[in-house]
Amino acid sequence: MEQSINTKCVQAGYTPKNGEPRQIPIIQSTTFKYDTSEDMGKLFDLEASGYFYTRLQNPTNDYVAAKIAALEGGTAAMLTSSGQAANFFAIFNICECGSHVVASSSIYGGTFNLISVTLKKMGIDVTFVSPDASEEELNAAFRDNTRAMFGETIANPALTVLDIEKFAKVAHAHNVPLIVDNTFPTPVNCRPIEWGADIVTHSTTKYMDGHGAAVGGVIVDSGKFDWMAHKDMYPGLTTPDESYHGITYAERFGKEGAFITKATAQLMRDLGCIQSPQNAFLLNLGLESLHVRMPRHVENGQAVAEFLETQSKVAKVSYPGLKSDKYHALAEKYLPNGGCGVVSFELKGGRTAAEKFMKNLKLAAIETHVADARTCCLNPATSTHRQLTDEQLEAAGISAGLVRMSCGLEDKNDLIADLKQALESI
Numbered sequence: 001m002e003q004s005i006n007t008k009c010v011q012a013g014y015t016p017k018n019g020e021p022r023q024i025p026i027i028q029s030t031t032f033k034y035d036t037s038e039d040m041g042k043l044f045d046l047e048a049s050g051y052f053y054t055r056l057q058n059p060t061n062d063y064v065a066a067k068i069a070a071l072e073g074g075t076a077a078m079l080t081s082s083g084q085a086a087n088f089f090a091i092f093n094i095c096e097c098g099s100h101v102v103a104s105s106s107i108y109g110g111t112f113n114l115i116s117v118t119l120k121k122m123g124i125d126v127t128f129v130s131p132d133a134s135e136e137e138l139n140a141a142f143r144d145n146t147r148a149m150f151g152e153t154i155a156n157p158a159l160t161v162l163d164i165e166k167f168a169k170v171a172h173a174h175n176v177p178l179i180v181d182n183t184f185p186t187p188v189n190c191r192p193i194e195w196g197a198d199i200v201t202h203s204t205t206k207y208m209d210g211h212g213a214a215v216g217g218v219i220v221d222s223g224k225f226d227w228m229a230h231k232d233m234y235p236g237l238t239t240p241d242e243s244y245h246g247i248t249y250a251e252r253f254g255k256e257g258a259f260i261t262k263a264t265a266q267l268m269r270d271l272g273c274i275q276s277p278q279n280a281f282l283l284n285l286g287l288e289s290l291h292v293r294m295p296r297h298v299e300n301g302q303a304v305a306e307f308l309e310t311q312s313k314v315a316k317v318s319y320p321g322l323k324s325d326k327y328h329a330l331a332e333k334y335l336p337n338g339g340c341g342v343v344s345f346e347l348k349g350g351r352t353a354a355e356k357f358m359k360n361l362k363l364a365a366i367e368t369h370v371a372d373a374r375t376c377c378l379n380p381a382t383s384t385h386r387q388l389t390d391e392q393l394e395a396a397g398i399s400a401g402l403v404r405m406s407c408g409l410e411d412k413n414d415l416i417a418d419l420k421q422a423l424e425s426i
């Protein structure tokens, strides 16, 4: 019988045998010992499974990755050193110089930068589309060299909700996989693979860790995209990798395993952005209570959003759980149990009012972070998104006076009392 996601949060990924440690062991070792070169050779040829060097793979990471694959309903997963590395690997695993990506414009500033600046320098072009674009408009963004489509389930910090089914339908019509960054809702509140996404990524730094303890990322493969059916479009997966013993990943590992095996054998080998086993252990502690924490984050987010909506000094509140929110209908479809604890709102009086308000908050700290047990807030225009022009800010749905508040696990009445006194100060 398929277990509930609640049980998977606690138990999936690691099943100790008789007499083995109850908690996942931290394999704090860079390397692994073998009796013969032949034994090790089989690992290098990917003929046997096992470990040889932690830059590519480590057992602690694999326990945790297997848990996240189970949570998302994927066939394989890998942990990366950060969410940035996860999104970079997810795209770069199927794109190369000369490729093109279609991405929602409403995404995290760091990912926007990664795609529009760094990938561009590597010869990968991008067309940004509105998350509200019609099917026709989405279709028009595709080119012959488009190899990936990208969006965020709930965008940071604009809190737009991605119409995953629509994006997946258009991507698939062009024989391209849809990559969805599912950081904000986590698989507890939304599983994009069930709606047609092919690859799911996370900054595990956020709710999955949930305690502001360890930076990390994860990539999950749905195992559904048929690379071989579009052989000419994805040569990295469908033709021999001469840098890795001539292996053709899609042939040897099938739809279920090719993507993550290639990302491990090739990208981790060459770029080495692996999560430390120590961080993977901390991440797993967070995952064990993810299903208990997410409903409280949602409860607090909803209460704070409803309070802010009644305040005369607040110009606008974005929270998909609000009936008045532009994305409420999509939230009801994709996030029936709520989305996350992050609320974005605009204060009358712009940047100056936002700065004064945040300075006067006592419980909520100013941090470049979200999705922590402790409530925190940020003015994106002067911090995370300061590299964007005003036009790009507008396209990403961010105004200068926008405050992004990540509601933690405190009592909602204390959070509201803190907001009340800070609003009075402006």
Ligand SMILES: Cc1ncc(COP(=O)(O)O)c(C=O)c1O
Binding pocket: 082, 083, 084, 085, 087, 108, 110, 111, 152, 156, 181, 183, 184, 202, 203, 204, 205, 215, 216, 217
């Ligand atoms: C939605 C989303 N994706 C990716 C990232 C990048 O993750 P990291 O900071 O772990 O590199 C973030 C960071 O805030 C994020 O919010």
